[in-house]
Amino acid sequence: MAAPRPAAVAGLVQYVVLRGDLARPPLAWPLGAVVAQGCHAALAASHTHSEHPDTRAYLEMGGAMRTVVLEAPDEAALRALAETLNQHSIDHALWMEQPENMPTCLALRPYPKDQVHQHLKKFKLLK
Template sequence: MESPLVDLTQYVILRDDLQTDGRSWPRGALIAQACHACVSVNSIFKSDPNVCRYTSLENLPHLRTVVLSVESEKKLLDYYNILTTNLVSSHLFTEQPENIVTCLATVPVEKSKVSSLLNKLKTFK
């Protein structure tokens, strides 16, 4: 397989407490939230050069997405603010009609741009 055309990764940060806070969201529902966030951010920022390169037909076999977790809505909002302050475009996804903020997704970015911002987060399990 050829190497990626671009060295970009899309990051998703998902609330881990949705599995443990008494609501016990099914795993499939949590995966759907991450998918919704990715589609949303790529649609909102569709003219961003990184989104265009990442979603190009030639790059589709090489998509890289990292799914991380935070323990609460507050932590998710904290990371959204950190990303925004550091000029990393992202989108908070809110499940409707429940109006529950579930996760965020970044536009595809170079790992070096966000690694120091997200290095304390663990992979979602």
């Protein structure tokens, strides 16, 4: 298989979708705990799909990697997104915090933005 073209590699992005309600009462998780959920999901998606050419090209980008962190308002929205991604055969990892077995974050493997953006456009950047 030929190496990806530089323009194609530059268009790769890994989307991470965190539950915004984790940081707000009544849950009120510390910022570090919320960030850790995003890290877990991103690593799980990258590891699970490590053999995909887009994942390999993305990881080889080093400091040029592009990650977009979005906010799902709550568990129901995160689960609905996971179902939509499953229906469209979009590779992702839904991170489940243990031992509570609580879905906290979802990350897609790296994709060209134009292949997945339509499924994520209703989510805003995490603030």
